[in-house]
Amino acid sequence: MASNERIFVQAIRRYCAGHGIAVDIRAGGWLIAMRRGEERRFAFGYDIGLNSAIAHRLANDKSATAEALSLECVPCIPHQLFLNPKLGRDVVDDAWREAMLGLLHDNPQGVVVKPNEGTSGRSVFRVTTEAELDHAVGEVFSMSAGLVISPYVAIEDEVRVVLLDDVPLVVYSKQRGADWRHNLDAGAKPVLLQDGEVRAACVKIAVDAANAIGITFSSIDVVRVDGDWRVLEINSGVMMEALGKLYPELVQATYDAALDRVFGT
Numbered sequence: 001m002a003s004n005e006r007i008f009v010q011a012i013r014r015y016c017a018g019h020g021i022a023v024d025i026r027a028g029g030w031l032i033a034m035r036r037g038e039e040r041r042f043a044f045g046y047d048i049g050l051n052s053a054i055a056h057r058l059a060n061d062k063s064a065t066a067e068a069l070s071l072e073c074v075p076c077i078p079h080q081l082f083l084n085p086k087l088g089r090d091v092v093d094d095a096w097r098e099a100m101l102g103l104l105h106d107n108p109q110g111v112v113v114k115p116n117e118g119t120s121g122r123s124v125f126r127v128t129t130e131a132e133l134d135h136a137v138g139e140v141f142s143m144s145a146g147l148v149i150s151p152y153v154a155i156e157d158e159v160r161v162v163l164l165d166d167v168p169l170v171v172y173s174k175q176r177g178a179d180w181r182h183n184l185d186a187g188a189k190p191v192l193l194q195d196g197e198v199r200a201a202c203v204k205i206a207v208d209a210a211n212a213i214g215i216t217f218s219s220i221d222v223v224r225v226d227g228d229w230r231v232l233e234i235n236s237g238v239m240m241e242a243l244g245k246l247y248p249e250l251v252q253a254t255y256d257a258a259l260d261r262v263f264g265t
Helices: 007-018 053-060 062-071 096-106 130-141 197-213 241-246 248-263
Strands: 022-026 031-036 039-044 080-083 111-115 125-127 146-151 157-164 167-175 189-192 217-225 228-235
Touching: 007 022, 007 031, 007 241, 007 248, 039 248, 053 062, 053 197, 053 228, 062 146, 062 197, 062 228, 080 096, 096 130, 096 146, 111 130, 125 130, 130 146, 157 197, 157 248, 167 197, 167 248, 189 241, 197 217, 197 228, 241 248
Parallel strands: none
Antiparallel strands: 022 031, 031 039, 080 146, 111 125, 111 146, 157 167, 157 217, 167 189, 217 228
């Protein structure tokens, strides 16, 4: 087992070794083929293969997630979609920049600009001026077909809930470091939440969110703003690299539970 191999890949290797499942690691670990007899299953990226195609696509699209949650009255942070003008005038309205400036004007505390798809807090910008907006939009559009803009809010707490159906397998808070973001890649630290009012509230809204888009296995980020919990985003791929370094047995057990469902054991 390579020392630099992702914890996700290691967990699948261990599960397969213990269940008589042949495993074939391809594309540097980003594609994993698992075979038991005539049965073949795949894992791709951090997606273990339990979610439907539409649930996966909704979760990976921040704007679509916010719209779907709003339809079901699940409290969430709004994410307004803007498509890259390079897609052409038949796709993108000419007034796209004016609409962005309108959002900036309506949110004097600032807005957050980020790719519509993607994880780990990369290319995420807090914007308070027109010049900052133009810079952020240029950066995101240089590598993405679409971006989302959401109002900047003072996040008091952020919690991630890993769900298999309605069962919370992992619940932890992200203790922010020097960065204004709560992303683990930006220096935040995962701390497991014990049973109590906060954990129960986070699990409830996460379950409501999962049911709203029909997703089976997911990690859902919820944030507390002005004392109320809201969904920030849903992740179809369940990544627990940082958590696995601190709680390896819990992470292994979580992936084991999901893989049991994949193989019907």
